[in-house]
Amino acid sequence: MTENNTLLGDIPTIPNVLSIAGSDPSGGAGIQADIKSISANGGYAMAALTALTAQNTQGVTGALNIAPEFVRAQLDAVAEDVHIDAIKIGMLSSADIITAVRAFLQDVKKNQSPAPTIVLDPVMVATSGDRLLDEEAEAAIKELLAEADLITPNIPELAVLSDSGVAETLDAARTQATALAQQHDVLVLLKGGHLPANADGQLTDELVGAEGVIESFNVPHIASPNTHGTGCSLSSALATQYARTGDWVPAVTAAQAWLNQAIADSGLLTVGGGTEEHGPQADPTAVERTGHGPINHFGQLWG
Ligand SMILES: Nc1ncnc2c1ncn2[C@@H]1O[C@H](COP(=O)(O)OP(=O)(O)O)[C@@H](O)[C@H]1O
Numbered sequence: 327m328t329e330n331n332t333l334l335g336d337i338p339t340i341p342n343v344l345s346i347a348g349s350d351p352s353g354g355a356g357i358q359a360d361i362k363s364i365s366a367n368g369g370y371a372m373a374a375l376t377a378l379t380a381q382n383t384q385g386v387t388g389a390l391n392i393a394p395e396f397v398r399a400q401l402d403a404v405a406e407d408v409h410i411d412a413i414k415i416g417m418l419s420s421a422d423i424i425t426a427v428r429a430f431l432q433d434v435k436k437n438q439s440p441a442p443t444i445v446l447d448p449v450m451v452a453t454s455g456d457r458l459l460d461e462e463a464e465a466a467i468k469e470l471l472a473e474a475d476l477i478t479p480n481i482p483e484l485a486v487l488s489d490s491g492v493a494e495t496l497d498a499a500r501t502q503a504t505a506l507a508q509q510h511d512v513l514v515l516l517k518g519g520h521l522p523a524n525a526d527g528q529l530t531d532e533l534v535g536a537e538g539v540i541e542s543f544n545v546p547h548i549a550s551p552n553t554h555g556t557g558c559s560l561s562s563a564l565a566t567q568y569a570r571t572g573d574w575v576p577a578v579t580a581a582q583a584w585l586n587q588a589i590a591d592s593g594l595l596t597v598g599g600g601t602e603e604h605g606p607q608a609d610p611t612a613v614e615r616t617g618h619g620p621i622n623h624f625g626q627l628w629g
């Protein structure tokens with residue numbers, strides 16, 4: 327039954343979207359961000375954990391991998407019971423986990439019809455610029471690219487995947503993205519969040535295929551420190567929007583518009599930078615919030 331919903335418009339079916347990712351207990355990134363993003367974009371969210379982290383808006387203080395066999399057990403439990411329309415993949419922190427996820431993707435593509443759409447966010451480089459994966463895991467991620475329909479590297483991740491230097495211009499990033507698309511037979515959403523805004527104050531993301539740019543997407547740059555988890559949230563929104571529309575250009579347009587508003591609404595949250603000043607009477611400007619706060623996934627719903 328098609329119903330008109332004020333937030334999501336016409337919803338013919340609600341897609342089942344699975345996130346395979348790590349946990350951020352502070353709720354801004356990882357699986358917690360994915361569940362909020364999938365839900366806000368109109369999907370039924372499911373989640374299989376690959377790792378636990380200890381982190382907050384200031385940084386990461388610890389990580390613990392889930393055993394690869396148990397990652398697979400979670401995935402099988404979902405796939406045996408639920409038709410999965412789309413899969414978003416985030417933090418995969420060891421070569422063994424990547425191998426387990428790759429084997430699952432190959433099986434689920436054979437066993438479910440239609441096969442799930444796969445969006446891979448290759449989480450490899452921390453905001454600080456530090457490499458998050460060892461060499462063996464980086465090599466395994468490169469092999470995983472071919473299993474995805476769309477990959478969403480940021481500028482430093484694009485450099486690692488391309489075995490070249492960090493692009494300083496959109497042109498250079500576009501060349502790297504096109505080569506990757508050709509090499510791995512995958513679409514690339516090149517994310518421009520790490521490049522400076524253009525003269526009109528806009529950031530550019532580009533959907534790139536083997537023949538080059540398919541579409542450019544400009545979004546207003548928002549001067550906000552609250553960008554923790556933007557990559558996780560965008561890839562989950564893309565998987566969900568694609569499952570709803572079946573077309574990448576409208577899916578990217580919708581996901582981008584939602585993300586931009588969620589960053590714009592982030593100032594309404596009082597998360598991070600200390601435990602004082604919280605509650606309806608709190609002055610959001612009273613605490614100096616260092617670090618990177620979360621986006622407001624449900625800002626558009628809460629008004
Ligand atoms: N300050 C900002 N204002 C508006 N959009 C942003 C901002 N920072 C990041 N984005 C958007 O968030 C998405 C992810 O950004 P990016 O920083 O490139 O990746 P990651 O979060 O993986 O490092 C991109 O679509 C980018 O355009």
Ligand SMILES: Cc1ncc(COP(=O)(O)OP(=O)(O)O)c(N)n1
Pocket residue numbers: 347348349350355356357379416417449452453553554555556557558559
């Ligand atoms: C558990 C976990 N997974 C992924 C990330 C990286 O998040 P990302 O969305 O790339 O955002 P940034 O915070 O790096 O902008 C994470 N921090 N934790």
